[in-house]
Structure formats: C-alpha cells, structure tokens
Amino acid sequence: MFSKLKNLRAEQFGGAGRALSHKNYRYYAMGHVAHVHGWWGNRLGIGWLTWELTGSATWLGIITVAAMVPVMIVSPITGAIGDRYGHRLTAMTAGLIGSVITGTMALLTLTGLINLEILVALTILQGIIFGLEFPARQALIPRLVGKPNIAAAVAFNATTFQLGAFIGPVLAAALISWFNAGAAIFLYSGTTLWMAVMLRLMDLAPRVKSEGGNDGSILNDLREGFRYVWGESSLLYLFLITITTGLFLRPYTDLLPGFAAQVFERGAEGLGTLNAASGLGALFVALWMMYRSGNQGLVAITLISAALTGTALIGFSLAPSFTWALPMLALTAGALLATQVAAYSLVQTKARADMRGRVIAINISINMGAPALGALFIGWLADRIGLPNAVIAASVVALVILALVIPLVLKRRKSMESISD
Secondary structure, three states: OOHHHHHHHHHHHHHHHHHHHHHHHHHHHHHHHHHHHHHHHHHHHHHHHHHHHOOOHHHHHHHHHHHHHHHHHHHHHHHHHHHHOHHHHHHOOOOOOHHHHHHHHHHHHHHOOHHHHHOOOOOOHHHHHHHHHHHHHHOOOOHHHHHHHHHHHHHHHHHHHHHHHHHHHHHHHHHHOOHHHHHHHHHHHHHHHHHHHHHHHOOOOOOOOOOOOOOOOOOHHHHHHHHHHHHHHHHEEEEEHHHHHHHHHHHHHHHHHHHHHHHHHOOOHHHHHHHHHHHHHHHHHHHHHHHHOOOOHHHHHHHHHHHHHHHHHHHHHHOOOOHHHHHHHHHHHHHHHHHHHHHHHHHHHHHHHHHHHHOOOHHHHHHHHHHHHHHHHHHHHHHHHHHHHHHHHHHHHHHHHHHHHHHHHHHHHHHHOOOOO
C-alpha cells in the first residue's frame, strides 16, 4: 500500500518525480543542488579575488582560461580512468582532492597570504580535478535512475544549474561583503566535500567491467573510446550537432556585452536585462524537460530545438528594438537548452556502459572547447563586419550544417531513442 502511494506521488511530478523516487539519485540530487551553488559562488569569488589582485580585465580572462582549458584537455583521459577504476570511486576521490585544493585557496585568501602566482596554480589544479570528477559523476546517472528516466534526470540537473546561476552568486556576494573572497571560495570547498559524501552513501551494484578488460594502458583505453564513438554513427551525429551548436550558436552568451553596449546602447543595466531574459528562457524550458520523461521524442526535440536556436538568434540579431530582442533572446536560450538536454540524454542512453565515462568525457570536452573557439572566431569576425552580421553569419552556417545532418539522424531515430540496447 505504501509503495503504491509512493509511486503515485512520483508520477504526479512527471519524469523528475520518477527519477527522484530512486534513493541513490536522491543522494545525487542532494549533493548536486548544493554543489552547483558552490560552483557559481566559486566563480564569482575567484573573479573578485583576481580583480582585487590585478585590477585587470585581461587577467580575468586568463584566470577563466586557467579554470576551463584544463577541463577540456583532461576530460577525455579522465573519462578513461573512470571507466577503468569505477565512476563513483573516481568522482569521490577527485571530489575529496578538489575540496582540499579549494579549501587551501580559501584559507590563503581569508588570511591574506594569497598572491597571483598561487591563485593561477591552484586554479589550474582545480580545473584538472573538476575535469576528473565531473565526467565520472555524470556517468553514474543511468545507473541511478535507469535509462527511461535519464532525460528527466539530466533536465533536473540543468534546472538546478540554472537556479544556481542566480542564487550562487548572491550567496557568494554576501560572503564576500561579510568576510572576503575566500569565504565564497570556501563555500565551494564545502559543497564539493558534500557531493563526495552523498556519492559515498549510495548503494550501488558492482560496476560493469570493460569488455576489453583492463590489460592495456589508460591511453589505449582513451583510443578505444574515440574508436567506439567513431564507429557508432548515432553518437557521431549527436556530437556533430553538439559541435555545431557549440561553435556557432552558444557563443552568443559571451557576446551579450557587445550587444548591450554597441547595438542597443543600454550599458550595464541592459546587459543585466539581456542575461535575465536568457536565463528565464532557459529555466522555463529546463522545468518542462524535467517534467517530461522517457526517450520518445528526444530526437525531434534535439533537431527542432537546434534549428530554432539558429533561427531565433538571427531574429535577435535583426531585432529592431530592445523590447523585441528580449523575447527572441529568451527563445534562443530556451531552444539551446532543450537541444543540449535532449542530445546529452541520448548520448547517455546510447553509450555502452563500459564506455560511458569516455563518451561523456568527450562530450564535456566538446562543450568546454567549442564555445570558446566559436566566441573567438565570431568576435574576430564582428570586428570586421559588425556584431549582428557576425552572429547572423554564424547562425546561417549552423543551420546549413544542421540541414545536412537532420536526414541522417532521422534515419536512426528509432534506434537512438531505444532504451533496450
């Protein structure tokens, strides 16, 4: 009787309810919700600390590169490590090490002993460890909720990430005002440790062993991962969509300051409004994706949303007024998030269990690297033909590539959405 009532309550909350009805995923969710708030707070804290130490916008960019590029570089290798030694063990170990590194940075900041050289070194280490922890932790999701609920679990993670983008910086700003940037960084150390504890509390069956065994080197495992992706056309096309949206569409977020100041002549207040519109659009779609469940329809969502992102971004770039630009930007952000959640859910579903860490790590590496390269190229182009024209050109290229990929993906729709593999 109690079991039936429990299942009924879960059904009322859609896919997210069914995902959270699994005890292990509830542990994951409790860790993840805290962790994303700490992550966003850490970004603000490190940025504020960098400005205090240098007063340089250039150094803000350098610190961002120091934090993100290591993730892009090491993720594929660490995905192989997770597949070999176990995703939970890898994530827990990296989480504990990351908590110590971040805690050290926080204590040095709180005591006034931090300097720029130490900050750069610890930020690089932080990025390397995050590149080890994050892919391994993400690879656990199918084991925690089962393949039918992967999309809802991924959407739940995306929703809490969007909420963290609002709440985390507010918490960090309060801590900075009360103490200094070290307090905001220390928050991340604590939430990283909390995530590791939640992983430890999970009751998981023994991990799936690699079909090829563990006789070769980690680099050999890495090569096997790339060969596996290359041989799986479904994964290959999903990654092509991810690369296309990452290179040509996602960089709009980094270009919003230019739109606010140059195109709409609104300044900092206008930038805040643009970011709010983008965030709200993404949040509403994330909530919808979190409620829906199952893999049926994910291919259509991926393809339609990707095309809609490019189309809406063109509409935003051609907007005749700031008022018209806001709903177009909200539509762009919402469609982009739907593309990301749906494509990532399909990747999680199609990846073979013993290859999942490597596949997800490659996906994360793409998601880190492609937007950075895209922003660099589109920014360079904008200096020559204007910001709106550069974004329109990039969107058109994306739409052309998607037009070529869509028929190939539709042929594999049934197998891509299947959860029986």
